[in-house]
Amino acid sequence: MTIIRFMRVLPCLLLLVSVAACGNDNQEAFVPGSPVEAAFTMEPSEPAVGDTVTFAVTVTQDGKPVDDASEVKFEWWREGQEPHEMLPATFQKDGLYIAKQTISQPGSYFVYYHVTARDFHTMKKIPFTVKGETGEVDQPTPAEQQSQDKKTTSSTEHGGSHDHGTEASEGGQVEMHFMPATEIRASEETWLGVHIMNGDDVLPNATVRFEYWKDGEEKHAFQDAAETHPGQYGAKLTFPASGAYTVKVHVEAGSIHDHKDFSVAVQE
CATH class of the missing domain: 2.60.40.10 (Immunoglobulins)
Structure with a gap:
């Protein structure tokens, strides 16, 4: 190929390369991200009446911390209790979000973490027990248990967006x-x-x-x-x-x- 013919073809080749590159960029832009993951911890793990419990969740995506979650909340309640309590979490660092709550009654409890981040939502229910001064755990009354069996909870009652x-x-x-x-x-x-x-x-x-x-x-x-x-x-x-x-x-x-x-x- 002569230099003159090459110079005539060169712009076309450059255009094709540019289009191909743009096409690849567009394809990459539509690749869905990996789901976010959450690791829950609670301190103290075996609380007693009067303790301030720290609920914590570390949010990651592809092993990297997620520091821009749009919503992280902890929904907690004593077995048989209505309505549930909703605690907004505060961001700390490196994907860590926490909320604190002092619990004044012994009994069996549950906590849900709700994490909404990067178009994903993840949640999980964790049971825990709060001991009384004697180390005993109160059980829900029949009325509380019946209410629990019919449970329908709305976080909008607590100022939530969902x-x-x-x-x-x-x-x-x-x-x-x-x-x-x-x-x-x-x-x-x-x-x-x-x-x-x-x-x-x-x-x-x-x-x-x-x-x-x-x-x-x-x-x-x-x-x-x-x-x-x-x-x-x-x-x-x-x-x-x-x-x-x-x-x-x-x-x-x-x-x-x-x-x-x-x-x-x-x-x-």
């Missing part, structure tokens, strides 16, 4: 952590997500559907949700007008058939 509930369902106990967008506007496409657990494990490969309607109206709309990560499902919805809406999340997986209502506010 709703979290547990209902007895056919085939198991399904827990749903509803994750709507922070701001929802009428006639604009918005993302709704839900994190679903069955007992202490995430519920993958489920059929999840959003049913939604404006309060006071009879017309309902439906949208199938896709599983974005194990146990996490989401879909894009458009609410036609501003106002208060109800979103019913339907879940089916094997013998499990469950649903739960959540409230959302749509702005103009």
Whole structure:
């Protein structure tokens, strides 16, 4: 090839290389990230009445600390207690988030950590015991236990931005952590997500559907949700007008058939 012909071809070659590079960049931009992981600790591990308990969770992604979580909270309660308490966590360093609580009654307790970061949500329930002065543990009254069996909890009651509930369902106990967008506007496409657990494990490969309607109206709309990560499902919805809406999340997986209502506010 002569120099003149090479000089004529060179711009085309450079253009092809540039397009290929841009294509690779675009492909990399759409590669989904790895799920965030959380490691929970509690100090003291065996608290007594009057102790200040420190709930802590270290959040990582691909082994690196996550310092920009959008929400980290600890939901805790004494067995049979309603409503639950929700503690917002404070960021420390290197992916560590903590919250402190003084507990004044002995008994059996549970704590959930809720971590929302980088479009992921993870949570887990941990039981713990608070001993009395004599080392004994109080048990819930029959009324408290009955209330616990019918538990339906909403973190929005404690100033949270999501709703979290547990209902007895056919085939198991399904827990749903509803994750709507922070701001929802009428006639604009918005993302709704839900994190679903069955007992202490995430519920993958489920059929999840959003049913939604404006309060006071009879017309309902439906949208199938896709599983974005194990146990996490989401879909894009458009609410036609501003106002208060109800979103019913339907879940089916094997013998499990469950649903739960959540409230959302749509702005103009």
